[in-house]
Amino acid sequence: xxxxxxxxxxxEAAARLxxxxxxxxxxxxxxxxxxxxxxxxxxxxIRKKEEILxxxxxxxxxxxxxxxxxxxxxFSSPLAQLEAVIFLHIDIALDDPxxxxxxxxxxxxLEDPYLKDFVKLRKNYEQRLLDIIQEGQSSGVFTTVTPxxxxxTMLTSLxxxxxxxxxxxxxxxxxxxxxxxxxxxxx
Amino acid sequence: xxxxxxxxxxxEAAARLxxxxxxxxxxxxxxxxxxxxxxxxxxxxIRKKEEILxxxxxxxxxxxxxxxxxxxxxFSSPLAQLEAVIFLHIDIALDDPxxxxxxxxxxxxLEDPYLKDFVKLRKNYEQRLLDIIQEGQSSGVFTTVTPxxxxxTMLTSLxxxxxxxxxxxxxxxxxxxxxxxxxxxxx
DNA sequence: GTCTATAACTTGATAGAC
DNA sequence: GTCTATCAAGTTATAGAC
Numbered sequence: 001x002x003x004x005x006x007x008x009x010x011x012e013a014a015a016r017l018x019x020x021x022x023x024x025x026x027x028x029x030x031x032x033x034x035x036x037x038x039x040x041x042x043x044x045x046i047r048k049k050e051e052i053l054x055x056x057x058x059x060x061x062x063x064x065x066x067x068x069x070x071x072x073x074x075f076s077s078p079l080a081q082l083e084a085v086i087f088l089h090i091d092i093a094l095d096d097p098x099x100x101x102x103x104x105x106x107x108x109x110l111e112d113p114y115l116k117d118f119v120k121l122r123k124n125y126e127q128r129l130l131d132i133i134q135e136g137q138s139s140g141v142f143t144t145v146t147p148x149x150x151x152x153t154m155l156t157s158l159x160x161x162x163x164x165x166x167x168x169x170x171x172x173x174x175x176x177x178x179x180x181x182x183x184x185x186x187x
Numbered sequence: 188x189x190x191x192x193x194x195x196x197x198x199e200a201a202a203r204l205x206x207x208x209x210x211x212x213x214x215x216x217x218x219x220x221x222x223x224x225x226x227x228x229x230x231x232x233i234r235k236k237e238e239i240l241x242x243x244x245x246x247x248x249x250x251x252x253x254x255x256x257x258x259x260x261x262f263s264s265p266l267a268q269l270e271a272v273i274f275l276h277i278d279i280a281l282d283d284p285x286x287x288x289x290x291x292x293x294x295x296x297l298e299d300p301y302l303k304d305f306v307k308l309r310k311n312y313e314q315r316l317l318d319i320i321q322e323g324q325s326s327g328v329f330t331t332v333t334p335x336x337x338x339x340t341m342l343t344s345l346x347x348x349x350x351x352x353x354x355x356x357x358x359x360x361x362x363x364x365x366x367x368x369x370x371x372x373x374x
Numbered sequence: 375g376t377c378t379a380t381a382a383c384t385t386g387a388t389a390g391a392c
Numbered sequence: 393g394t395c396t397a398t399c400a401a402g403t404t405a406t407a408g409a410c
Contacts, residue, residue, distance in 0.1 A: 006375090021211075022209060022211055022295070022296070024208075024209055024211035024212035025211040025296065027402080027403065027404085028403080028404065028405085029402090029403085037375090037376070037377095038376070038377060038378085039404085039405090040376080040377075040378080040379090040405080040406080040407095041375065041376045041377070043404095043405065043406075044375050044376075045375085048404080048405075049404070049405090105292065108209070109209070109212065143366065143370075145363035145366060145367060146355055146359065146360075146363055148351075149355065149360065149363045149364060149367070150363075150367060152347040152351055153344045153347070153364060153367045153368070154344075154367075155347075156343050156344050156345075156346050156347040157340045157341075157343050157344030158343075159343050159346070160339040160340070160342075160343040164335075164339055168333055168336065172333065173333075173336065176332035176333055176336045176337075177336060177340060179330065179332060179371065180332060180336070180337060180340045180341075180371035180372065181340070181371055182371070183330075183370050183371035183372070183373075184366065184367035184368055184369070184370035184371040185367065185370070186370075193393090214384075214385065214386085215385080215386060215387085216384085216385085216386095224393090224394070224395095225394070225395060225396080226386085226387085227387080227388080227389095227394080227395075227396085227397095228393065228394045228395070230386095230387070230388080231393050231394075232393085235386080235387080236386065236387090
């Protein structure tokens with residue numbers, strides 16, 4: 001029987017709390033109650049509230065970026081890369097739906113310099129996807145919609161898996177979603 | 188030169204403020220400053236902070252529901268209806284991007300009984316779209332992905348238009364997005 | 375590490391003068 | 393309708409006893 005370090009228990013409870021009430025509306029007293037502590041005791045484990053949000057946001061950002069690294073090593077065709085990106089987003093969303101919700105919805109409550117850094121990482125990620133799309137268009141396998149329109153439509157269309165997944169098997173879900181997205185992009 | 192009623196000025200400033208900082212992090216003092224009043228003076232025009240959020244959320248909900256009413260009177264085929272729904276979402280997003288962001292992202296800060304009512308309206312809207320999708324599947328014009336998967340993918344994929352629109356002409360945007368979404372749904 | 379106590383400040387909202 | 397003054401409650405975070 002392995003006991004989780006209390007710090008981890010706090011982070012996980014915080015993610016659920018931020019998901020439910022939003023970062024700003026979630027108080028340290030709320031959080032403390034959920035881990036059976038007084039608010040002041042939390043500060044033996046973390047330095048400040050924002051630190052929790054930082055970890056959630058940057059851990060997830062890293063996950064996406066490293067996932068994309070692997071994909072670009074493993075696949076060379078734009079179509080295979082894009083499909084793998086779709087699977088990456090679905091798998092991450094299914095693996096940790098709570099923290100991905102916070103990552104998606106609460107990052108704007110980061111303060112500088114973390115906010116700036118976060119936005120930069122994200123811009124980076126999106127630019128790399130944009131390059132894939134444009135390569136696919138050049139080689140004639142993708143339709144010639146405006147690239148940012150294709151990118152944004154694809155990325156946002158993946159933003160429901162984490163909180164609304166109806167109970168399909170992951171395999172069925174991956175198959176359906178990739179068919180829906182790629183069906184619109186492929187020539 | 189028509190002067191806007193101050194109440195409307197307040198609502199519009201509030202929508203922008205809620206969009207920028209989120210409902211919870213936006214204070215009545217922030218809002219007052221933006222309309223050159225003291226916080227207490229706001230209460231001559233509104234009863235409470237949540238009242239503003241209510242109006243924004245329910246006004247937009249009504250817009251979508253009435254839009255769907257019209258669509259279902261005007262078109263009979265599932266494909267034509269679904270395309271019209273896509274245009275409806277795009278047009279609303281382009282017409283008032285700020286208030287649609289608040290509608291999309293901040294509704295969860297409504298309190299009961301408004302929260303319950305809002306969720307009910309939304310469920311209603313989504314059920315009607317689900318029926319369209321299922322009719323299209325039955326008549327063989329839509330692929331047989333899980334209907335809720337098609338619905339959620341379609342609806343969330345429309346949730347970027349309001350805040351990221353790159354500068355395309357609306358017509359090009361409507362054409363691209365409907366091609367991307369319907370291309371994945373059509374048989 | 376957890377507690378009590380508290381500092382220092384912000385919050386939404388009200389009372390009442392003008 | 394707008395102001396000043398104020399309230400009661402809530403906020404993050406720290407100090408120091410145990």
